[in-house]
Amino acid sequence: MDLQDPLKDMREEYLFPQQNGKPFIYLCGNSLGLQPKVAKEVLGKQLDNWQNLAVEGWFEGNEPWMFYHKELKRLMAPIVGASGDEVCPMNTLTVNLHLLMVSFYRPTKERFKIIMEAGAFPSDQYAIESQVRFHGFDPKDAIIEVAPKEGEYTLKTEDIVAAIAANGAEIALVLFGGINYFTGQLFDMKTITKAGHQVGAKVGFDLAHAAGNVPLHLHDWDVDFACWCSYKYQNAGPGGISGIFVHQKHFSDQSLHRFAGWWGYQEKNRFLMEKGFVPETGADGWQVSCTQVMPMALYHASLQLFEKVGFMEPLRKKSKILTEYLFFIVDEVNKALGFEQFKIITPRNQDERGAQVSIIAKKDGKKIFDHLVKNNVLGDWREPNVIRLSAVPMYNNFEDVFSTGELLLAVSKSVNND
Numbered sequence: 001m002d003l004q005d006p007l008k009d010m011r012e013e014y015l016f017p018q019q020n021g022k023p024f025i026y027l028c029g030n031s032l033g034l035q036p037k038v039a040k041e042v043l044g045k046q047l048d049n050w051q052n053l054a055v056e057g058w059f060e061g062n063e064p065w066m067f068y069h070k071e072l073k074r075l076m077a078p079i080v081g082a083s084g085d086e087v088c089p090m091n092t093l094t095v096n097l098h099l100l101m102v103s104f105y106r107p108t109k110e111r112f113k114i115i116m117e118a119g120a121f122p123s124d125q126y127a128i129e130s131q132v133r134f135h136g137f138d139p140k141d142a143i144i145e146v147a148p149k150e151g152e153y154t155l156k157t158e159d160i161v162a163a164i165a166a167n168g169a170e171i172a173l174v175l176f177g178g179i180n181y182f183t184g185q186l187f188d189m190k191t192i193t194k195a196g197h198q199v200g201a202k203v204g205f206d207l208a209h210a211a212g213n214v215p216l217h218l219h220d221w222d223v224d225f226a227c228w229c230s231y232k233y234q235n236a237g238p239g240g241i242s243g244i245f246v247h248q249k250h251f252s253d254q255s256l257h258r259f260a261g262w263w264g265y266q267e268k269n270r271f272l273m274e275k276g277f278v279p280e281t282g283a284d285g286w287q288v289s290c291t292q293v294m295p296m297a298l299y300h301a302s303l304q305l306f307e308k309v310g311f312m313e314p315l316r317k318k319s320k321i322l323t324e325y326l327f328f329i330v331d332e333v334n335k336a337l338g339f340e341q342f343k344i345i346t347p348r349n350q351d352e353r354g355a356q357v358s359i360i361a362k363k364d365g366k367k368i369f370d371h372l373v374k375n376n377v378l379g380d381w382r383e384p385n386v387i388r389l390s391a392v393p394m395y396n397n398f399e400d401v402f403s404t405g406e407l408l409l410a411v412s413k414s415v416n417n418d
């Protein structure tokens, strides 16, 4: 499979962390993607511009910082299925969730509820709670969490749709993750968006685990807004810049509130420094502070590699098979042990998951995880009991998955003999 893989050379474009003189099998792109080799050069160019041009770098040089984000917009758009003017790199993810809720969570006495997935990433829970309180509501009344059925780990689309319909007239906002960070479940964003709109709510997504992992069609799905981080599947470095999406249909809505700053002001008149905020058209109008050139340079470096492979379709094609293989390998380990040591909680259906596979060990999960790391396999551990492994199509191969299986088996045997 590795020999036949059209993306097989892409792993050469990335730097793998090492331990005891050996590269890790890196299965942790769901948390922090690897550094593209070209990152130093692209970042170095901007450091040179800073050195050589200093303040003039904003308007001079090959890539004036004033317009630097435009090249990123061009490259981000195909990753999330949007037009360039619907996306913009800015800030960090939770900050953008807040800024977008300022615009798209406008509760009234009758319609004030937010519907979300139970077990969403904590930052989303805290952001939503605090937004609800900010508007004078009690999270206990205003937040509806859709939870899996007793004994299950993942949600059924029909249960999400039913929860939206059941609370229809009270829902102001449907805010879901694109993929749940814990289970790796990919939600049916098109159907959720339609259900939200049917009851008159706005619909947004946190795409931290979906952007760069699975193809997205935010514009066509009619999603109102979304945001994501760039440091997971998009390999833009720790704390990397976030991206936002605002659907074109909202561009002319003058009634939308926003927390404004000078960088969201109409670009052509920004430096007239006049009183009275006039937003730039499109997602750019949500910018607050000036362009963060260095984190953007890292995102730029990484996005060039997405362009090189033809963006999401080729990646997804490989990802489906590679992750299927990871499922197979875990099943084989269980078979060889003669009992279900590893329970997979990620949906097996390819349309309901991306690259991440979440596994619960029957016993000694943390011990097994620590053994994996000691033996050069790096996934991650999420409390209380989950090992997350992601075979990322950009830089992982089938041999990585096979070797991980061998180690899982060996470690399980030794743990069970302890």
Ligand SMILES: Cc1ncc(COP(=O)(O)O)c(C=O)c1O
Pocket: 092, 093, 094, 095, 121, 123, 124, 177, 181, 206, 208, 209, 229
């Ligand atoms: C789903 C999700 N939302 C939000 C965040 C928080 O992102 P940030 O710290 O960049 O605001 C994360 C971080 O991993 C995440 O996985």
